Amino acid sequence: xxxxxxxxxxxxxxxxxxxxxxxxxxxxxxxxxxxxxxxxxxxxxxxxxxxxxxxxxxxxxxxxxxxxxxxxxxxxxxxxxxxxxxxxxxxxxxxxxxxxxxxxxxxxxxxxxxxxxxxxxxxxxxxxxxxxxxxxxxxxxxxxxxxxxxxxxxxxxxxxxxxxxxxxxxxxxxxxxxxxxxxxxxxxxxxxxxxxxxxxxxxxxxxxxxxxxxxxxxxxxxxxxxxxxxxxxxxxxxxxxxxxxxxxxxxxxxxxxxxxxxxxxxxxxxxxxxxxxxxxxxxxxxxxxxxxxxxxxxxxxxxxxxxxxxxxxxxxxxxxxxxxxxxxxxxxxxxxxxxxxxxxxxxxxxxxxxxxxxxxxxxxxxxxxxxxxxxxxxxxxxxxxxxxxxxxxxxxxxxxxxxxxxxxxxxxxxxxxxxxxxxxxxxxxxxxxxxxxxxxxxxxxxxxxxxxxxxxxxxxxxxxxxxxxxxxxxxxxxxxxxxxxxxxxxxxxxxxxxxxxxxxxxxxxxx
Ligand code: ADP
Numbered sequence: 378x379x380x381x382x383x384x385x386x387x388x389x390x391x392x393x394x395x396x397x398x399x400x401x402x403x404x405x406x407x408x409x410x411x412x413x414x415x416x417x418x419x420x421x422x423x424x425x426x427x428x429x430x431x432x433x434x435x436x437x438x439x440x441x442x443x444x445x446x447x448x449x450x451x452x453x454x455x456x457x458x459x460x461x462x463x464x465x466x467x468x469x470x471x472x473x474x475x476x477x478x479x480x481x482x483x484x485x486x487x488x489x490x491x492x493x494x495x496x497x498x499x500x501x502x503x504x505x506x507x508x509x510x511x512x513x514x515x516x517x518x519x520x521x522x523x524x525x526x527x528x529x530x531x532x533x534x535x536x537x538x539x540x541x542x543x544x545x546x547x548x549x550x551x552x553x554x555x556x557x558x559x560x561x562x563x564x565x566x567x568x569x570x571x572x573x574x575x576x577x578x579x580x581x582x583x584x585x586x587x588x589x590x591x592x593x594x595x596x597x598x599x600x601x602x603x604x605x606x607x608x609x610x611x612x613x614x615x616x617x618x619x620x621x622x623x624x625x626x627x628x629x630x631x632x633x634x635x636x637x638x639x640x641x642x643x644x645x646x647x648x649x650x651x652x653x654x655x656x657x658x659x660x661x662x663x664x665x666x667x668x669x670x671x672x673x674x675x676x677x678x679x680x681x682x683x684x685x686x687x688x689x690x691x692x693x694x695x696x697x698x699x700x701x702x703x704x705x706x707x708x709x710x711x712x713x714x715x716x717x718x719x720x721x722x723x724x725x726x727x728x729x730x731x732x733x734x735x736x737x738x739x740x741x742x743x744x745x746x747x748x749x750x751x752x753x754x755x756x757x758x759x760x761x762x763x764x765x766x767x768x769x770x771x772x773x774x775x776x777x778x779x780x781x782x783x784x785x786x787x788x789x790x791x792x793x794x795x796x797x798x799x800x801x802x803x804x805x806x807x808x809x810x811x812x813x814x815x816x817x818x819x820x821x822x823x824x825x826x827x828x829x830x831x832x833x834x835x836x837x838x839x840x841x842x843x844x845x846x847x848x849x850x851x852x853x854x855x856x857x858x859x860x861x862x863x864x865x866x867x868x869x870x871x872x873x874x875x876x877x878x879x880x881x882x883x884x885x886x887x888x
Contacts, residue, residue: 385609389601397594404586412575413536417525420538420568423492427480427566428542431473435547441468451475453500456551472551474501477566489571494542496564498555510567513539517565527572534572539565652709655702662702666695704832708817711760711839720868721758723797724751727786729758730765734773743773743782751788752795754864756844764840765799767833768860772801774827775858794846795866800859811850837862
């Protein structure tokens with residue numbers, strides 16, 4: 378669990394470990410390369426000194442040295458003058474090979490490096506080729522001049538170097554009988570340098586590389602762990618802030634939805650109240666009208682002019698009150714009960730409205746232009762008919778006295794909605810009053826100038842909203858009013874097509 382939580386840190390540490398290890402391996406590889414080059418340079422140097430010394434020796438036909446236990450006569454040297462006596466002391470001839478052997482022992486004692494003279498057919502059996510030297514000679518036969526390798530020698534890691542030894546004129550004095558000729562390369566001098574000697578020289582660099590890499594790793598891994606730790610706490614803080622914000626939003630949403638519920642409840646209570654009140658008011662109002670008529674009929678003659686005028690006011694008031702109550706009932710009915718929405722042809726709804734308004738249209742001499750094609754929507758026929766009736770009715774009612782009303786009903790698609798418009802050439806609506814007129818009982822005119830109760834547009838708004846749309850008003854071209862409303866265009870295209878076909882058939886028939 379802890380490991381899982383810290384997986385980023387572990388990942389970072391592993392990443393740096395791998396990277397630093399790779400870099401260290403590369404650097405140590407470079408040091409090995411350096412060691413090998415150092416060993417090679419040293420071996421070449423030794424080889425060249427030995428070769429020169431040997432040549433010098435051979436040029437002098439060997440040299441005589443005092444016979445000592447360390448330097449006895451060379452038993453493999455088969456020459457008549459090998460041993461001489463000078464001033465009573467025994468001297469023996471030291472040939473190049475014997476000299477090489479002796480120097481080699483000296484060098485080995487002093488600094489660990491050693492070299493060996495060797496050949497395919499040595500005079501001294503000790504100088505026979507070992508397997509590595511045989512391999513080197515094989516390389517020379519293939520044309521290489523020298524051969525170097527890090528290998529094992531007498532169970533020690535060493536650098537071994539060997540270069541071709543060519544037969545020169547002075548060599549033939551002793552080696553001619555072996556069939557050697559000038560230029561032959563039947564042997565070589567192998568130089569062996571212990572790897573530990575070279576490694577010892579490069580030890581400070583190795584130690585430095587290792588400690589630098591170690592320090593780098595600790596620094597990088599440590600910094601990453603600290604950085605990731607900080608990042609994690611920032612994340613945690615951010616997460617907490619986000620969670621707090623979400624809790625806040627959830628609380629506010631809950632409060633808001635409670636407020637909406639409360640509003641809906643009080644709204645529906647209000648609607649119920651309006652319905653019940655207006656419904657119950659009908660009866661006493663009917664009595665007032667009835668008795669006002671009765672008084673007029675039975676006692677009208679006995680009343681003076683003023684009495685009859687008062688009675689007229691009373692009947693008129695009762696009539697207006699009846700209109701308001703009817704409208705209020707209609708308004709509260711829109712929000713009540715279950716709506717049975719079905720595919721409804723808006724053209725049919727409009728036709729119902731126009732039929733109801735036929736009297737008003739004729740009286741005003743109004744022209745009503747209807748869109749060529751109107752859609753089928755999901756809705757309730759009586760409500761949609763009422764919607765058209767209220768809008769077209771107003772368009773005729775609020776006309777200019779000097780102008781015959783022209784009402785134009787159009788419809789178009791706007792996204793997922795149908796957008797209907799009812800435009801007129803009437804008195805228009807001041808822009809500052811355009812929101813207010815959709816509220817119940819809000820009127821812009823006195824009853825004297827235009828009759829009405831101020832409920833028609835409130836009913837229209839309610840119907841549109843019940844159907845999932847919106848309603849508004851703008852200025853029409855020429856200064857009239859243009860009421861527009863939207864209804865969802867969610868009736869299947871197939872049904873729409875069937876209706877359009879029917880429309881065109883009907884139009885064809887009328888034409
Ligand atoms: P009413 O017509 O009974 O007064 P409405 O709710 O239908 O009630 O209309 C509210 C007010 O909006 C009206 O009093 C009128 O001032 C204004 N109005 C409505 N339709 C139009 C229109 N087509 N042109 C100008 N004014 C209008």
